[in-house]
Amino acid sequence: MFSPYLGKEYTNQEIENALYQCSGKLQVVHSYHKYKQAAEAISAGKIIAWFQGRSEYGPRALGNRSILADARNKEMKDIVNRRVKFRESFRPFAPSVLYEHQQEYFDLDIPSPYMLMIANVLENKRDAIPAVVHVDGTGRLQSVMKELNPIYHKLIETFYQITGIPVILNTSFNINKEPIVESPTDALKCFLSTDLDELYLGDYVITKR
Numbered sequence: 001m002f003s004p005y006l007g008k009e010y011t012n013q014e015i016e017n018a019l020y021q022c023s024g025k026l027q028v029v030h031s032y033h034k035y036k037q038a039a040e041a042i043s044a045g046k047i048i049a050w051f052q053g054r055s056e057y058g059p060r061a062l063g064n065r066s067i068l069a070d071a072r073n074k075e076m077k078d079i080v081n082r083r084v085k086f087r088e089s090f091r092p093f094a095p096s097v098l099y100e101h102q103q104e105y106f107d108l109d110i111p112s113p114y115m116l117m118i119a120n121v122l123e124n125k126r127d128a129i130p131a132v133v134h135v136d137g138t139g140r141l142q143s144v145m146k147e148l149n150p151i152y153h154k155l156i157e158t159f160y161q162i163t164g165i166p167v168i169l170n171t172s173f174n175i176n177k178e179p180i181v182e183s184p185t186d187a188l189k190c191f192l193s194t195d196l197d198e199l200y201l202g203d204y205v206i207t208k209r
Contacts, residue, residue: 007055
């Protein structure tokens with residue numbers, strides 16, 4: 001097992017420089033409680049962008065350049081498509097699940113940390129996370145392991161403490177036909193051009209004015 005988080009990490013100064021360029025359009029708060037705030041936002045139905053640490057290597061957003069939403073809402077797939085992703089309705093969104101709870105929801109007994117495996121969602125759990133269950137009852141899951149990504153793991157763990165569900169909807173931080181965002185400037189451009197509710201950029205929580 002290797003860490004896929006091999007991209008560049010941006011300093012607070014680089015983040016602040018990017019924020020300054022858009023200062024008239026944003027409301028920015030430095031948060032010491034970003035995990036709780038983000039988890040509560042997701043549980044309340046908000047769609048958030050999560051930009052933390054080094055960017056991922058590979059074809060999937062794995063929790064450092066991700067758009068996140070509540071998998072419990074059966075309408076959330078269509079809401080994310082309509083407000084943010086602008087892509088074909090038949091394309092599913094992926095579940096990120098705490099690895100220690102994976103087998104409670106998925107018929108898979110090995111980790112899938114790179115979101116490259118498809119597994120059946122257990123029948124008795126499909127109604128609990130309908131936004132990430134494909135039409136054939138499967139999900140292309142990401143096993144979120146504390147050893148690989150303690151920040152993303154803590155966010156989902158906090159969501160689990162609030163809701164009792166250790167799964168959230170995860171899709172790449174971009175819009176259709178655009179690459180996944182890499183820099184703080186990319187993140188802000190995508191945030192301002194979509195109907196995302198909040199952006200968590202390092203320790204800054206950002207909303208639109």
